Amino acid sequence: MIKEAGNMVRSRVATIGVAAVLLAACGGNGAEAPKQKTELTLYNDKGAWSEYFEQMGALSKQSVGLSMKPTGYTDSAQYQAFIKASFRTNVKPDLFTWQTGGMLAEIVKQKQVADTTAIWQEAVANGDLPQDLAPYFTVDGKQYCVPLNVAYWGMFYNKKIFDEHGLRPPETWDDLVKIADTLKQKDVKAFYHTSVLFSFVWFEQLMAGMDPDLYDRLSTGQAKYTDPGVVAVMRKWKELIDAGYFINPGDKTDPGDVLKNGKAAMVSFGTWFNTSMTQREMKAGEDYGFFVIPNVDASLPKTSMIFESGPLCSLAEAPDPAASAKYLKWWTTAEAQEKWATARGDVSANPKVEIADEALGQVTKDAGSGEYRLVNRYFEATPPPILTAALDGFSKFVTDTSTLQEVLETIQKEADEYWSTHQ
Amino acid sequence: MLGRFRYGYVAPAALLVAGLLYAPFVWTAYLSLTRYDGLAPAEWVGPANFVKLLDDPVLLTSVRNTLIWVIGTMVLPVGLGLLVAVLSYDIKGGGWYRLPFMLPYALSGAGLALVWSPILSHDGVANNLLGVDTAFLQEAPHNTIAMLLVWTWQQLGVNTLLFVVGLQSIPKEPIEAARLDGASGWQLFRHIIWPLMRPLTAVVVGLALVASLKTFDIVWVLTQGGPGRNSETLAVTMYKETFVASDYGYGSAVAVVLTVVTGLASYLYLRRQVR
Numbered sequence: 276m277i278k279e280a281g282n283m284v285r286s287r288v289a290t291i292g293v294a295a296v297l298l299a300a301c302g303g304n305g306a307e308a309p310k311q312k313t314e315l316t317l318y319n320d321k322g323a324w325s326e327y328f329e330q331m332g333a334l335s336k337q338s339v340g341l342s343m344k345p346t347g348y349t350d351s352a353q354y355q356a357f358i359k360a361s362f363r364t365n366v367k368p369d370l371f372t373w374q375t376g377g378m379l380a381e382i383v384k385q386k387q388v389a390d391t392t393a394i395w396q397e398a399v400a401n402g403d404l405p406q407d408l409a410p411y412f413t414v415d416g417k418q419y420c421v422p423l424n425v426a427y428w429g430m431f432y433n434k435k436i437f438d439e440h441g442l443r444p445p446e447t448w449d450d451l452v453k454i455a456d457t458l459k460q461k462d463v464k465a466f467y468h469t470s471v472l473f474s475f476v477w478f479e480q481l482m483a484g485m486d487p488d489l490y491d492r493l494s495t496g497q498a499k500y501t502d503p504g505v506v507a508v509m510r511k512w513k514e515l516i517d518a519g520y521f522i523n524p525g526d527k528t529d530p531g532d533v534l535k536n537g538k539a540a541m542v543s544f545g546t547w548f549n550t551s552m553t554q555r556e557m558k559a560g561e562d563y564g565f566f567v568i569p570n571v572d573a574s575l576p577k578t579s580m581i582f583e584s585g586p587l588c589s590l591a592e593a594p595d596p597a598a599s600a601k602y603l604k605w606w607t608t609a610e611a612q613e614k615w616a617t618a619r620g621d622v623s624a625n626p627k628v629e630i631a632d633e634a635l636g637q638v639t640k641d642a643g644s645g646e647y648r649l650v651n652r653y654f655e656a657t658p659p660p661i662l663t664a665a666l667d668g669f670s671k672f673v674t675d676t677s678t679l680q681e682v683l684e685t686i687q688k689e690a691d692e693y694w695s696t697h698q
Numbered sequence: 699m700l701g702r703f704r705y706g707y708v709a710p711a712a713l714l715v716a717g718l719l720y721a722p723f724v725w726t727a728y729l730s731l732t733r734y735d736g737l738a739p740a741e742w743v744g745p746a747n748f749v750k751l752l753d754d755p756v757l758l759t760s761v762r763n764t765l766i767w768v769i770g771t772m773v774l775p776v777g778l779g780l781l782v783a784v785l786s787y788d789i790k791g792g793g794w795y796r797l798p799f800m801l802p803y804a805l806s807g808a809g810l811a812l813v814w815s816p817i818l819s820h821d822g823v824a825n826n827l828l829g830v831d832t833a834f835l836q837e838a839p840h841n842t843i844a845m846l847l848v849w850t851w852q853q854l855g856v857n858t859l860l861f862v863v864g865l866q867s868i869p870k871e872p873i874e875a876a877r878l879d880g881a882s883g884w885q886l887f888r889h890i891i892w893p894l895m896r897p898l899t900a901v902v903v904g905l906a907l908v909a910s911l912k913t914f915d916i917v918w919v920l921t922q923g924g925p926g927r928n929s930e931t932l933a934v935t936m937y938k939e940t941f942v943a944s945d946y947g948y949g950s951a952v953a954v955v956l957t958v959v960t961g962l963a964s965y966l967y968l969r970r971q972v973r
Contacts (some may be wrong), residue, residue: 359736359944385737469926470836523820524721524925525836536819583782663943671926678926 311597314342315369315602317587319423320354322347322649324550329592334614339605341598343370349572362387362590371598372423373586375411376655383414389589389596392418393604398607403625411584411651420586421603422624424615426545427638428480428652429567430582431552434560436463436540447573448484453518458540466515467539470524474669475662476543477515479653483579484570487650494656496694500687502554509683511571513676523674531555534563543568545583545652546622546635553620565634567647580642583652584624658697664689723957729950736946756927757952760935763842764911767931768963770843771910774850776903779857784887786858787865796862799947800855814848818920832879835921838928845916845929857902864898865891900971907967911960932956 317328328345336342346368348354355378362385363365373379382388395418398404408425412418432444440461445451455465468477482490482622485508492498493505517519522539534542542548549559557563570578587606589599605611612625622630622639630636641647657665668682730747734740751757782799817823818834825832834844870893876890886960892899909964914933917923923930923938929937936956940949 352937355944356736358939362737381735381737387737471922521835525820525833527815527819528821660943660945663938667927669926670924671928674833674925682926 291678308379310595311342312369312598314344315595317343317345317370317372318348318354318358318368319345319372320348320351321372322349324619326545327550327615330618331611331615334435334611335602335605338610339601341602341605343602355406367590367592367594369593369595370587370589370602373420373588374655375584375586376651378655379412379419379586379588379657380414381659383419387591388419389591389593389600390417390419391421391600393602394418394421394604394607397567397604402627403607403609403612405624408584408624411655412586420566421607423585423587423606424547425584425622425624426582427622427635427649428543428545428583429565429640430541431534431548432541432563432564432566433537434564435533436537437492437564444564445569448571451569454540455515455518463537464522464539465520465541466522467530467533467542468516468521468524468673469526469530470670470673471527472666473544474524474571474666474673475653478508478665478669479581479650480543480568481511481571483581483648483650484568485511485572487575487579487648488692490650490656494651496690496697500690505683509672509679512672513679516673516676521673524670534644545581547619549571549621549632549635559620559632559634563636564589565632566639567638575648577646577648578649579650580638582642582649583655590592609698658693658695661686661690721887724952726950729946730954732947732950734946734950735944740947744946747948748955750948751951751955755813756930756935759838759928760930760932760952763839763929764913764931766839766842767846767849767910768907768914770846771849771853772903773845775853775857776906778850779854779902780861780899782854782858783861783865784891787862792862796855797860799858803855804853805852807915808919810848810852811916815920818844818848835929838923841921841929842917845920848920849913851918853906857906860898860902861895864895864902867898868894875879896971900968904964904971908960908964911963912956932959 293514302526317332319328321328325345328343328347332343332345348357357367358371358373359640362382369653373382376513379388389552391412395404395409395412398421399406404422408422409418412420412422437443440457440463440618442457445454458465466477468474479490482493482505484490486504489498489502491505493500498505522533526533526538528536528538529551530542530544530548531554533539534552535555535557546565548567552559552563559565567578567580587603589596593599607625609625609627613627614622614629615621616623620632622635626643630639642649653665654662665686668686671678672682729740731742731744732740733746761811782796786795789795802810815822820831820833820836822834824834835841835902860876872890872894873886876886881890912933913931914937917929917934918937922930923934927935927938932952933956936949936952938949939945939952943949
C-alpha cells in the first residue's frame with residue numbers, strides 16, 4: 276500500500292513536472308517590460324562581413340556604451356525566413372539588415388519596423404545623411420531603417436591585363452566593345468557573369484544604358500517584359516554573349532578570384548565589391564581599377580548608374596526599442612561611417628566621410644553632384660515574386676541564349692499575376 | 699490504482715508527437731489552401747494552389763527529375779551495391795574491397811556537394827582531367843544524371859554493407875542443398891539467394907525510395923535547382939516556392955503533393971514486399 280502510494284506520488288510529480296516545463300516553454304515573456312540592454316544583436320545576411328561588424332561593435336561600445344554582436348547568415352532565403360518568423364515569436368533581433376524597395380514596404384505594411392523619421396530629420400539637418408537617399412527608405416511619407424551601406428555600380432577591371440594589352444577605361448559604349456574585341460583576339464575573356472543569383476546584372480545595366488525610363492516603368496508594372504524595348508535589350512545582351520566576351524556562367528569561381536586571376540578582365544558589381552579586393556590584398560590603381568559603364572545609347576542626357584542602398588532596421592517591438600534607436604542614430608554619424616567605410620574599403624552614405632580609394636571617392640562625389648542618373652538596382656526595384664522568376668529566367672538565358680523569348684514570356688506571366696493584385 | 703493516471707504517463711510523449719509531428723503537417727496542409735507570404739494573414743483560396751500546380755511547367759520538370767532520381771537510385775546505388783556485395787561477399791579479404799566504397803558515406807549531403815562542386819563546375823577538375831568542355835551542371839537532364847553519379851559515389855557503400863549483412867544472415871543449408879543439386883552462379887543467385895534476401899531488400903529499396911523522392915541537399919548546393927529551374931526536384935521546388943519566392947501557400951501545396959507521393963509509393967511497395 277505504501278509502495279503504491281509512493282508510486283502514485285512519483286507519477287503525479289512527474290506529470291506535474293512535465294506540464295510545468297511545457298507551460299514554461301510555451302508561456303514566453305510577452306508581458307515583461309523591455310529590458311535595458313547594453314549589448315545588441317545584429318542579424319544580417321552578410322556573413323562574410325562579420326569581422327567588420329565586430330569592429331563596429333567594439334567602436335560603438337566605446338562611443339555610446341552599446342556593444343554589438345553580429346549574427347551573420349550566408350543564405351539570404353534562410354535569413355529572410357528567420358526574420359519573418361521572428362515577427363511572430365519572442366526571439367526578436369535588436370537590429371537586422373533587410374532590403375529597400377518592395378521588401379521594406381512589405382514589412383512596414385505589417386507594422387513590424389520601427390519608424391526612424393526623427394533620426395532621418397536630425398541626420399539630414401546636420402549633414403550626416405543626404406536628402407536624396409530618403410526616398411529609398413520612405414514608405415507612406417515616413418522613414419524606416421537607416422542606410423547600412425550605399426553602393427554605386429560600375430566595372431572593376433584587372434589593371435595588369437589592361438596595361439599588358441595597352442587598354443584604357445572606355446569613354447563610350449563602342450570603346451567598351453572594342454576593348455572586349457581586343458581581349459577576345461588575345462584569348463582573354465572580357466566579362467564575368469553568372470547563372471546563380473546575380474544573373475540580373477547585365478540585364479539591369481543594359482536596360483539602364485539603353486532605356487532607363489522603360490526600366491522604371493517595368494519596375495512599377497507599367498511596361499511588360501515582352502515590350503519591344505525589353506526585347507531589344509535582351510537581343511543586345513545575346514549579341515554580347517554570342518560574341519564570346521563572357522566567361523562560362525556556370526563557372527563557380529568567386530568573382531573576386533576571377534578578377535584577381537585574370538579569368539575575366541572585367542567584373543561588374545557595386546562598390547561593395549571593393550571589399551573582395553581588400554580581402555585579397557589587391558591595391559586600387561595598381562592591381563585593379565574601377566570605371567563607370569558608358570550608356571549603350573549615347574544620346575541619353577546622363578550616364579545611368581545603378582545604385583543600391585541596404586537598410587539597417589529595428590523592430591517596432593524590439594527587445595529594447597530605445598537602445599536600438601540609439602544605435603541606429605549612432606550608425607549614421609561620421610565617426611561610425613568613417614570606420615565602416617574604411618574597414619571594408621567601400622563608399623559611405625555619410626557625405627562627410629572621406630573615401631580612401633581615389634576612383635570610388637570620385638564616383639561618390641560625382642553621384643552626389645547629380646552628374647549621373649541613379650537607377651535603383653533591379654534586386655530592390657523589382658517585387659519579390661517577379662524577381663524570383665526573373666533570376667531563374669536570366670539564369671536560363673545566360674546558359675542558353677536561344678531561350679530569350681521564352682524567358683521574357685515566363686517572367687511576364689509572373690508579373691501579370693503579381694500586378695493583377697498589387698496595382 | 700494507477701488507471702486514473704495512465705494518460706499522465708503517455709501525455710509527454712503524445713504531446714511531443716502531436717506538437718512536433720502532427721501539428722506541422724496539419725498546418726502545412728492548411729497553408730496549402732491559402733495565399734500566404736509569411737507576413738500578412740493567410741488568405742483562404744481553396745484548391746487554387748493545386749489547380750495552379752497542374753498548369754505549372756516547373757512542376758513537370760520537378761516530377762521528371764524526381765523520377766530520374768528514383769529510377770537512378772534503384773539502378774545505381776542500390777543495384778550496384780547489391781552487385782558489389784555479391785561479388786565481394788564470399789571471397790578472402792572481401793572487407794578490404796568494400797572499404798573504399800564505405801569511406802564517402804562519412805560525408806553529409808551538403809558536404810558531398812561542396813566537395814564535388816569544383817570538380818563538376820565549368821573549368822573544373824573533371825573537364826580538365828578529361829580534356830573536354832562539358833557543362834556537367836548546366837544542361838538538363840545531364841546535370842541531374844551527374845548529381846546522381848555523385849550520389850552513387852556516396853551511397854554505394856552503405857547499400858553494399860546492408861546487402862552483405864543480408865547475405866551473412868542467409869541460412870547455409872538451402873544454398874548447400876542447391877549446390878549439391880548442381881545450381882551455381884546466376885541460377886543460384888536468382889532462385890535461392892535473392893528470394894532469401896527479400897526481407898532485407900525490401901528495407902534497402904524502401905529507404906532508397908524515400909530518400910530519392912525527397913532529394914534536396916545535393917541539388918541545392920550544386921545547382922540550386924538551376925540553371926533556369928531545370929534541375930529542380932519536388933523537394934527543391936517546395937523550398938524555392940516557400941522560402942525564396944515567399945509563396946508559402948504554393949510551397950505547402952508542393953509539400954502536400956510530395957508527402958502523398960512518398961507515402962503512397964512507400965505503402966504500395968512495402969505492402970507488396972511484406973505480404
